Amino acid sequence: MxxxxxxxxxxxxxxxxxxxxxxxxxxxxxxxxxxxxxxxxxxxxxxxxxxxxxxxxxxxxxxxxxxxxxxxxxxxxQPAKPSLFMHMRKEVSYLIPPFDNGRIRFRVEAAIPPDEEDLRLIEKIEALDDHIRRGGDYDDYEELALAVEDESKDRFRNWLIAKGFEDNPEEYVYCPELYLTFLYRYMHEDIVVLKSVSSQYLREFFEDFLLRKMICNKPVEYLYWPPALKLFYQFLNEKGYLSANETDRFLGELEEMGKRFQEIVQERYR
CATH class of the missing domain: 1.10.10 (Arc Repressor Mutant, subunit A)
Known part of the structure; x- marks a missing residue:
């Protein structure tokens, strides 16, 4: 030619x-x-x-x-330097069906009282809340925040298993970790702790932070976060961190946020 x-x-x-x-x-x-x-x-x-x-x-x-x-x-x-390669965002259209809430079922409906490890976790969360309200040594605070993120995952997993959770717990147990990072290790204009997250900060987490910080293999995986956080707040209620009224408020707001978040994910990846 x-x-x-x-x-x-x-x-x-x-x-x-x-x-x-x-x-x-x-x-x-x-x-x-x-x-x-x-x-x-x-x-x-x-x-x-x-x-x-x-x-x-x-x-x-x-x-x-x-x-x-x-x-x-x-x-x-992107990979760590001095890599000669770069990762490119994959641009494809996805069919993202609504999350099937029928998957959220327990074989054990009764509340499971906290054991010693649960109580130690709740004590650490409450100590973290006190740090937020009163201030204190940052190194101690960061160490405590990291411990809460790590231990919450393990105790949440154990609770799901003990409750006879009928879906795969591993699809849910890692979601609260990023939420805790957002609440406790990022600066906010207001005092924000796990039991008093306003609608404004819930929206910020779902509509901005989560989508920026988490790269999912499949967009449908983002839809695990609303039900996972609902389960996490139920766990915190049974372990004594939240009252029934506080828990109901979070469950209601997360239910509405989940609907909005699904629309955002569908719009982003359609």
Missing amino acids: ETNAGDINELNRRMELASSLWNLSISRQKNEQREYSHWMGKVKAGVKKVLDLDGAERDRYIEKMIERQVYLFPEEI
Whole structure:
């Protein structure tokens, strides 16, 4: 097949523009202003030459391409340096059915009183709450927060098994860990503890934090979080951390949040 020199030159110009856009996006993320200005000049010239765009239309295109690069290559999924490879977000459409609440069944309906390990966990959660309200040594606080995250997972798993949970507990036991991280190890404008999470912070967790911090193999896996947190609050109620009224409030809010969250996930991955 005969190759046209003009076609090759055009291809080279497009490849050069793509490379410049990549470097522009990286320099912005690294906040290197001098490098960013350099690549912005090359990109503007390339967009004019290759796509014949100028002014506001050119600027919109450049901004769109930068956002596209950040979306396709999110920092949180990249391998540790000095890897020569990068992970790219997989772009496909998914059919995401509603979560089947019929899977949430127990063979043991009666409450299971706390044992000594449960009580130690509740004491640590309450100590963590006191740290939030009163302040204290940060190293002690962080150590306590990490212990609560780790031990909650084990005690929650044991409770699900003891209750005769009919679905696979392993699909649920890891979900509260990220929720606890959000509550206790991220800064909030208000005092936020496990037993007094406002609707505002529940929305922030589901609509922003969870989707940014957790990369699921399949989008449908996100839908485990609302039922998992409902189960976790039931666990905390049986172990004495929450009153019945407090538990009912969380269950109701998580039920509504679950419906909204499913719509968000479906919209994002359709």
